[in-house]
Amino acid sequence: MSIAQIGEAINNFDTIIIHRHVRPDPDAYGSQGGLAELIRHNYPHKKVYVTGKSEESLRFLLEMDELEDDHYRGALVIVCDTANQARIDDQRYSEGSLLIKIDHHPDVDGYGDINWVDTTSSSTCEMIFQLFKQNKKLELNNKAARLLYAGIVGDTGRFLFPSTTKATLKAAAELVTYDFNRPDLYDNMYSTPLKVAKLKGYVLQNFTVNPEGYSTIRLSKEVLEEYDVTSTETSALVGLLGDIEGILAWAFFVEEEDTIRVRLRSKGPVINGIAANHNGGGHPMASGASAETWEETEVIANELREVCVKYSEEALN
Template sequence: MSIQTEIYQEVAAANPIIIHRHQRPDPDAIGSQMGLAAIIKASFPDKQVYCVGKQYEGFKSLGTTDEISDETYQNALVIVVDTANQPRVDDQRFTTGKKLIKIDHHPNDDQFGDLMWVNDEASSVSEMIYDWYDANPALKMSDHAAELLYTGIVGDTGRFKYPATTSHTFWVASQLAQHDFSTTDVAQKEDEIDIPLAHLAAYVYQNLQITESGAAYVFLTNEVIAQMELGDDSTSAVVPLPGNIKQVVAWAIFVQQKDGSYRIRLRSKGPSINELAKLHHGGGHPLASGATAADETEIKTVVEQLNQVTTAYATERNA
């Protein structure tokens, strides 16, 4: 029996179903969470299906999360999507349900759940959710579910330009695009920024430091973020920007927290950076990871290590 069939059987038997995703979500986290919920609701109209986690203003157009009591978990099937590590799950009650399923596309460093479906070659969990639907003919795909999954795929593939994008990704996207929603509107929404974010983008480009080996980094302090009337949550929109520069190979965006420490958003065009992230209380994909730095000493270490990664990568390519 395939893992897709096992998950279907658990979903068919369960009520209620509670779906979690990771903290500080991106379009794939929201798209896969809300998209999975929409498929289940269309297929099993009598089931109670909840999506939990902090509500973010920027994702309200995709759906809103539910506030539920602790008692709701007692006989619930809990599904965690797009989350590699348990500490990153938004709402730590995910362990209190009757049964737990993990669906993810990150390296499976933290194995948890009664059932695990992890495919680190998938472009996104939204792509995986479509594959789950496709493998189980009894499931129904609503137009809204299709739009949510398409949004997640577009977000996690960087508009289909990241290396994890495969011919299967394009096939899934083409199947979803046959439903009644506008792919143009999805792309427009994901590209839109407001004036404060435009100012932040300019700041990133003006203040980005780039080493000879192509390691780039920029610091977004509390003062900078406050001056632009932005919150930490808004900074995710500028993370891809350094990758548009030809000379940049891998980059780090340091975002200061209220306690003075820094969240680090790591991205790469080639060399793996997830092992570096693990050295600093983080992890993720080889080309997209997150970490933290407690102080200036650790920040300096991260920058030096990132430069070592890009230098080694250049040496290998020139060998």
């Protein structure tokens, strides 16, 4: 794959539809919307759409379009930030004339006629910025810069995660030269509602720490109802246990209507294999999965223990 192929495809199609993954985060919204704004700015005659279920907490970034099936006829479809086809939001993605995948997760599902995967990139937003930089004919506008910056900030944990590289910081340094309100962006991304802050207290009082260096916390439907917090809103708390001394890896088990959502994080042990075992996937240090029962979460906890033990043993050798 070459970036030039993607640029050529964008140039050749008059209708372009951009997808991303279900349960979106700022990188999903940012790469989807940032790419859309980049194309719109440089090709004002083209019809460019973004699709997927709207996420209320991210509506400050952009709004989704409502599409009919006919929109896909003869269209270029680009899927951003989505490792596997099952997690693509709006499953009409295959109904266009050409399909492109742009992603930074491990390439477990090489779908698409054109497939650009860069696991060394901090975020898909950083990849979209790279696409812009390597095509000298493209100009970046303020709207696109804001969206790409938001995605980079989100997926690097405000530049704290090991995925942050020299290239990441150079991209961010250039993006902040554009005219958008960074304090307002940070407020929208990181302000904590009172109810979520109270749930944070519950997490800190109820998480478990095991001698092997792994930790888990259960958030049942009853707990979520008590604090009036949705499953999606709990994502703001997933990094909380990473600050606790002695914890190498941890899991949030969040009960939803028909499944238990599993959020896995690590400061060393590789945990995306665990996610793959339980209908999920992701990065070596940040992954997601799902469990059908609380008994399955115990299996996941045991697998978490095993990778922590292995990591500690290897560190001693």
